[in-house]
Amino acid sequence: MTNETESDIRGYVSDCFNHRSYGIYDSDRPSESAYMRLTKLMLEEYDLDHNDVDALAFEIEDMVARHIMENSPKFRDDDE
Numbered sequence: 001m002t003n004e005t006e007s008d009i010r011g012y013v014s015d016c017f018n019h020r021s022y023g024i025y026d027s028d029r030p031s032e033s034a035y036m037r038l039t040k041l042m043l044e045e046y047d048l049d050h051n052d053v054d055a056l057a058f059e060i061e062d063m064v065a066r067h068i069m070e071n072s073p074k075f076r077d078d079d080e
Helices: 006-018 034-045 050-071
Strands: none
16 A cells, blocks of 8 residues: 555646657657646637636546545555
8 A cells, every 4th residue: 555645646647737748740849738738728719717727727636636546556455
């Protein structure tokens, strides 16, 4: 059983969505992260604001962290 908390996992999930890599075709410029693309979509296409983006990002991270904690064998009690 691991000692990681839901908050730890949320941080890892956030890192995944914030990751920017250098693309195959444009290696001198990093690609946009998933959160950057989501922000652009919500702000420019649907006229939402940064509070909406932040709230959705929190919900996504929370949902994924809970799913990991509920389903990963790392969080099951070994005594059962």
